[in-house]
Amino acid sequence: MNKMTIYIASHKPYWAPKHPTYKLLHVGAANSAVSMPGLRDDSGDSLSCKNKNYCEITGLYWVWKNDNDSDIVGLCHYRRYLGFQYPFIRFVRKLTANKDCESYLEKIVDPSNIEQYLKNCDIMLPVPGKWKRNIEELYCFEHIPEDWETMKEVVKHLYPEYSDTMAQVFSRRWFYPCNMFVMRKSMFNDYMSWLYSILSEVEQRIIISSDPYQARVFGFMAERLFNLYIIHNKFKVKEFPMVFIDEQRSEFKCSFKNAKYLIRDLKNAFQ
Numbered sequence: 560m561n562k563m564t565i566y567i568a569s570h571k572p573y574w575a576p577k578h579p580t581y582k583l584l585h586v587g588a589a590n591s592a593v594s595m596p597g598l599r600d601d602s603g604d605s606l607s608c609k610n611k612n613y614c615e616i617t618g619l620y621w622v623w624k625n626d627n628d629s630d631i632v633g634l635c636h637y638r639r640y641l642g643f644q645y646p647f648i649r650f651v652r653k654l655t656a657n658k659d660c661e662s663y664l665e666k667i668v669d670p671s672n673i674e675q676y677l678k679n680c681d682i683m684l685p686v687p688g689k690w691k692r693n694i695e696e697l698y699c700f701e702h703i704p705e706d707w708e709t710m711k712e713v714v715k716h717l718y719p720e721y722s723d724t725m726a727q728v729f730s731r732r733w734f735y736p737c738n739m740f741v742m743r744k745s746m747f748n749d750y751m752s753w754l755y756s757i758l759s760e761v762e763q764r765i766i767i768s769s770d771p772y773q774a775r776v777f778g779f780m781a782e783r784l785f786n787l788y789i790i791h792n793k794f795k796v797k798e799f800p801m802v803f804i805d806e807q808r809s810e811f812k813c814s815f816k817n818a819k820y821l822i823r824d825l826k827n828a829f830q
Contacts, residue, residue, distance in 0.1 A: 561630035565670060565741065566622055568615040569595065569637035574661070574804065576640070580670045586610055586618040612767055614778025615738055616758070623751040626744070631673065633683070633741035640668040641685060641739060642800040643676075667802055673741055680797035682789065683741040687733040687798070694783055695729040702779055706765050710780050713760045714787075718753070724791040734786040738778070739801070750788055754781060 566584040567575055571593050575583055583597030587610030601607035604624035606617040613620070615634065622632055635641060644667050676683060690697050698707050711729075715722050728734075742750075758777045768774050789796065 561674060562628055563631040563633075563670065563673060564622075564626065564629040565633035565635060566598075566618060567635055567637055568618045571595070571637070573637040574664075575637070576665055576668050578665070578668075578670060580673075581635075581668075584618050584621070586615055609777075611771070612762075612774055612777050613758070613781075614775050616754075616778055616781050619738070619751060620755065623748060623755075629744050631677065631741065632744050632747050633670075633673075633739075635668075635739055636737065638804045639685075639737055639739065640802045640804075641683065641741070642667050642802045643670055643672060643683075644668075664802070664804075670741075676797050677741075677743065679795070681742065681746065681794035683797045683799060684735045684789075685737065685739050685799060685801040688736045689733045691732070693730050693732050694734055694786070698779065698783060702776065703768060703773055706761070706776055706780075709764050710757070710761050710784075713757050713764070714784075717756060717760065721787065721791055725787055728787050728790050729783070734783065735789070735796075736782060737801070738782055738785055740785075750785075753788060754784055757784060 563580050565581050567581055568584055568586045569575075570585065570587055570591060572595055575581060583595065585591065585593075585595045585597060585599045587607060588595075588599035589601035589605070589607035590610065598621075599607070600610075600618050600621040602625070603621070606613055606620040610617045615636065619634060622634075626632065633641075673683065692700060695707065698704075711725065714725055758780065761780065762777065765776070767776060
């Protein structure tokens, strides 16, 4: 049986599924004063000290360099999970995330059927988000256009075979968000080698903004590059709804592509 690990990228204590497949990973641990249980991304071969620029990619780098045991790996966030049991929840708008609902959350994110899904797909991803602007326009609107152009130049230099795909992908108005996935470790290793070769070169060429939001440049770039890698390699994708836990209002909600139904009582879905 394959060993499977889904890492939960987190920077503070929070609710987490009890299923043993999930493992907390403290990202940015090198510069954090927060004490958390679980794994840290500042041990072994690490980029933890660059978390303010690489975001959850410091966690992915740690998994790439230090997890030599898992056959299947995934990444989610402390407030964002893939709803692997989506047939039971066509569309959930809101539900108070108190102790009475934690058991339903556990069922929604239960990863026990992942190996079965991976027999018929290469990678498991959240349902893509859609925007009024295309990927390139959106990045340049929200971030620094010169950084984007540098990133494209690096891709063309290191991987010229990606040039045509890049023009196609970056003109789309949808993409898979948040660097979330489940895939085989061998495929993940190939992806990380490709991704980090690009980001490390871009890092040498740009001046990182002093603005804390824009300083997260490599996390933002990775989100777009991930889509380029998937589409260029023609991977077969299985999409899942993203479960989002709202820490501000102690609620969670789950969106699903082309949803036509609203389940007002999630409890009924499991009866």
